[in-house]
Amino acid sequence: MNTLTNKRVLLGVSGSIAAYKSPDIVRRLQDLGAEVRVIVTDGGKEFVSERSLQTISKNKVHSNLWDKEAELAMGHIELAKWSDIVIIAPASANTIAKLCHGRADDLLSTVILATDAKVMLAPSMNQQMYASKAMKDNLKILLKRGIVIIEPGFGEQACGDVGEGRLAEALDIANQAADLFTSTSLSGKKVLITLGGTIEAIDPVRYISNHSSGKMGMALAHQCIQAGAKTTLIIGSISIDIEKRAEVIHIVSADEMYEAVMKRIESQDLFICCAAVADFRPKNVSHNKIKKNNSPVTIELTENKDILASVCQLSKRPICIGFAAESENFIVNARAKLESKACEAIILNDISQSEIGLNSDKNEVHFITKEHCEKIEKNSKQIIAEKIIEKITNYYF
Numbered sequence: 511m512n513t514l515t516n517k518r519v520l521l522g523v524s525g526s527i528a529a530y531k532s533p534d535i536v537r538r539l540q541d542l543g544a545e546v547r548v549i550v551t552d553g554g555k556e557f558v559s560e561r562s563l564q565t566i567s568k569n570k571v572h573s574n575l576w577d578k579e580a581e582l583a584m585g586h587i588e589l590a591k592w593s594d595i596v597i598i599a600p601a602s603a604n605t606i607a608k609l610c611h612g613r614a615d616d617l618l619s620t621v622i623l624a625t626d627a628k629v630m631l632a633p634s635m636n637q638q639m640y641a642s643k644a645m646k647d648n649l650k651i652l653l654k655r656g657i658v659i660i661e662p663g664f665g666e667q668a669c670g671d672v673g674e675g676r677l678a679e680a681l682d683i684a685n686q687a688a689d690l691f692t693s694t695s696l697s698g699k700k701v702l703i704t705l706g707g708t709i710e711a712i713d714p715v716r717y718i719s720n721h722s723s724g725k726m727g728m729a730l731a732h733q734c735i736q737a738g739a740k741t742t743l744i745i746g747s748i749s750i751d752i753e754k755r756a757e758v759i760h761i762v763s764a765d766e767m768y769e770a771v772m773k774r775i776e777s778q779d780l781f782i783c784c785a786a787v788a789d790f791r792p793k794n795v796s797h798n799k800i801k802k803n804n805s806p807v808t809i810e811l812t813e814n815k816d817i818l819a820s821v822c823q824l825s826k827r828p829i830c831i832g833f834a835a836e837s838e839n840f841i842v843n844a845r846a847k848l849e850s851k852a853c854e855a856i857i858l859n860d861i862s863q864s865e866i867g868l869n870s871d872k873n874e875v876h877f878i879t880k881e882h883c884e885k886i887e888k889n890s891k892q893i894i895a896e897k898i899i900e901k902i903t904n905y906y907f
């Protein structure tokens with residue numbers, strides 16, 4: 511079954527009596543994994559409240575072309591670019607006619623002209639209106655332009671007539687939207703990725719951490735999302751923008767990362783442990799700032815829990831992929847790590863070269879399993895991530 515995981519759906523609700531069914535359409539789209547935003551026309555507002563649509567979509571509802579609060583006061587462009595698909599359901603006779611003529615006199619019609627996303631219409635109107643020559647001609651024009659028409663149903667109508675023109679069922683609309691997107695290698699899968707460095711407090715102002723930027727983990731997150739996975743990120747200290755389509759949990763210390771992972775791991779299909787987790791933390795965290803007193807200060811360290819190894823020991827666990835940052839005896843050390851953690855694969859980073867690995871934009875890695883040791887040649891972290899996800903899907907999904 512196709513899904514709408516990671517897809518951004520803009521639902522246009524126009525002035526048909528069936529607009530009262532639009533909150534259910536939002537629900538069915540969300541059930542298939544979509545994020546939904548809604549534009550409602552003035553006609554649509556006569557039949558459904560903006561509050562219902564806002565509450566169910568969990569997003570602000572848009573209706574005003576002249577909204578000063580929209581980004582650069584150009585909400586139509588922002589929404590047009592945001593959407594992977596625009597679905598007008600219900601599509602009124604008036605809105606359909608406006609689209610035919612390329613009118614742009616309200617937010618919905620302007621967005622349709624401004625978007626390069628797929629567009630679907632679900633007409634809904636009185637059977638005589640639907641059977642009219644003008645409507646048939648208009649739909650033919652829109653079909654020729656590549657707009658997908660969701661056929662209305664046959665039956666009794668709000669006005670008492672019986673005939674063709676009832677809005678298609680909400681579930682059919684959602685499924686037909688999902689069918690427009692070909693399923694991808696991780697469609698329907700759940701992926702958990704840890705990334706960034708952890709911070710281990712010494713006292714209220716000082717800490718132990720590392721140079722991890724989170725770039726490799728975020729590139730992997732992007733590739734998983736592109737491949738259709740529902741992706742959750744557990745993020746430590748990073749210096750990059752966060753992928754907006756992922757669910758995000760922020761943590762500070764290795765202990766917090768361990769708890770956050772364990773809470774979510776059971777439902778995952780794939781776990782990628784990309785964070786630079788501190789192996790040690792100060793055994794005692796001073797409540798007050800440690801003062802200088804001309805004598806050496808000793809900080810006793812204690813070992814943090816091993817997140818990857820702990821997950822690998824669970825009886826019900828996802829496919830587990832770890833990273834190893836090594837500065838010597840690369841392959842031997844990575845193979846030892848593969849064995850000690852009992853994970854499916856280790857991605858080996860050579861951190862002895864300053865232009866690759868931690869905090870740089872490039873990387874060069876080895877993908878190591880019990881049977882294979884494959885080098886992925888130096889490239890941008892985006893390309894390296896693409897190749898890593900390709901291998902993971904080929905081997906395990």
Ligand SMILES: Cc1cc2nc3c(=O)[nH]c(=O)nc-3n(C[C@H](O)[C@H](O)[C@H](O)COP(=O)(O)O)c2cc1C
Pocket residue numbers: 523524525526527528551552553554601602603604605606634635636
């Ligand atoms: C009670 C009532 C019900 C209506 N139902 C429909 C309908 O089901 N389908 C339709 O195309 N128009 C229907 N209309 C007409 C539209 O609401 C009208 O053409 C309006 O201008 C549509 O505006 P919009 O396309 O900008 O939303 C209805 C009008 C009224 C007063």
